[in-house]
Amino acid sequence: MSSGRISPQIPLHMSFREDAVFEDYLPGQNAVAVGMLRQSLANLSEHLVFLWGAKGCGVSHLLQASVNDLQLQGLDAAYLPLSECYDFGPEALEGLDVLDAVAIDDIDMIADNPEWAEGLFHFYNRMRDSGRLILVGGQCSPLQMTLTLADLKSRLSSGLTLQLVAMSDEERTDWVVWKGRKRGLVIERDVAEFLILRHNQNMHEMVNTFDLLDEASLAEQRRLTIPFVKQVLGW
């Protein structure tokens, strides 16, 4: 990554977390899957890696961490969440095949869209044939996808497919405590459980909440307790 940053008037890239790293992911039961993913990135041994799991499992985080990791290796990589470029149609992929790697998130979006499926099929072929890497993320495996284009489905099955499983309640609590600690926040387990409950177990939103709590805790020099959390977040 470049150390310099553009002036603030230039908005950040859509939804891409430049601070997403593997170290910020508590693998838990996904340790082997994450290990295999990191191994494949280090060796560049695959042409396609397909990550799938229910919302909140960390698919998007790991895809973005992968892109950052590849960039650290000196490769040109991009992250493209289909949820944000779906309306542009498959032409959104045009021109991206000059990059060494492209991570396509939210693949489930295109399940019922033959145009997108064909566009992605051709994009896959171009990337594959020039030795480039595609990372794909979604909520179900290639086998479960209801793609209208069998050619695409079979191609998506040909790579390294890795399932991420949802965290258990215990792991979620561990994660919140651990994540808070990494940011210098001391979060007791009861507070962590409360946060999980109020966030309806959406770990992604939780990360944004940490920013607010971090700021408020620093400003008011207070420990994070349930009443304080309620006060800060207006719950």
Place this chain on the structure above:
Amino acid sequence: MQDALWQQCLEQLRSELPSHQFNTWLRPLSVDADANGLVLLAPNRFIANWVKDKYRKRIETVAEQFGYQDTIAIEIISGKPRRAARTVEAPKRTAAAKPAEVVTAQTRSVAVNSPRHRDLFDTPSANEGAVANQPVIDDVPQAKPKDVSVVQTTGSKRGRNKVQSYLNPTFTFKSFVEGKSNQLALAASQQVAENSGGAYNPLFIYGGVGLGKTHLMQAIGNEIVEQNPSAKVVYLHSERFVADMVKALQLNAIAEFKKFYRSLDALLIDDIQFFAKKDRSQEEFFHTFNALLEGNQQVILTCDRFPKEIDGLEDRLKSRFGWGLTVSVEPPDLETRVAILMKKAEQAKINLPADAAFFIAQRIRSNVRELEGALKRVIANSQFTGSAINTSFVKESLKDLLALQDKQVSIENIQRTVAEYFKIKISDLYSKRRSRSIARPRQVAMALSKELTQHSLPEIGDAFGGRDHTTVLHACRKVKELRETNQDIREDYSNLLRTLTT
């Protein structure tokens, strides 16, 4: 002039922007060298809009620093040659991959086999094909990037060839795993390779996804070039033919386009089902096709279905596709699947015990790509954990995949699919009716249940109206016998198997 300015801007922007933003939005831009002033070409509307919205001001500011005073236009590429930005090299980058337009047959081969992009199955993959993704028409001056010299194809033997063949040299007959399911197609392909432009013209290879059509097609091309290094052989995906034609039309170079394609000794077009509903392309292809056939030049086509079944394809094309030889590739049987796995493991230099290969082959039936995906998972897991591969390790590695398959292929699903296929009611399968029109589908459904699920004979019998396990056993034996002697049953069974496992 603009090129140099843009290079300077890019270098500046590269140092300012996070590399992800730079890569996604600015790297794909190129400069319109023919325009007055700085006109940036974006490959699509998405990137053009994004750059206009988010980066134009900054680009203008940076350009101003380098002495450019005018406004900057951002347009979408439409048939204009892309260059300049495509050749910008990332200083840190070490990968062999190069900008699309300047990748030659030689560099392309290097890229695929580069250590930075080495694939476990880069070498002979039973099914994956190299799809031409760069302009083929080097003879069309306007369609060729100016900074690319006339391209020589890979290898010294092809030194006299003036076209990019886009053949993947790893797809050979030697690396193709032969089995009952592809024997005929393989034999026909070998015949065509030996007698290019002869009796089997065109050769039309069709079949489901991931069964080796591309491999066979490219093996023919490689063999033709092997026998005659000066032969002009071009392999391309139908999408590329269409794209080249569109580009040629835009550049007013359709005459060169025609000349180029009609000058080939062998034209190999993959997945021609994507020609469907593209009328102008079909028209052009029709004439090219006729010209090649008249000149005894070989045409080889692949498709996911029989010519007459391609919706949206002109009848005259469907008819002409059948003039030569039409061969199908069927899903590989168990023995072939095992052989494919063993070959892939050998290519990946992995020790795969026969019983482990047998287990995978038994459970993954649909196509070779899925087999390949499953084997990749096992190998990655083995390498990560340092464990030796054996059957129990395979079971553990693939447990989620196997669980999904089990869920997908249930007895209920089989009954529903079989009933739909034979146009009978599901309840007929449970009933006591013994007429041939009901009993035969019931037997087929029982045999499929035995083959595709882990249920025992008594469980299967129960699911078919409480029948005895010996009835199920009899059905399995009967269907096996009929598949060997009766063409219709063989096809029905094969169609159902394909439907249920893909």
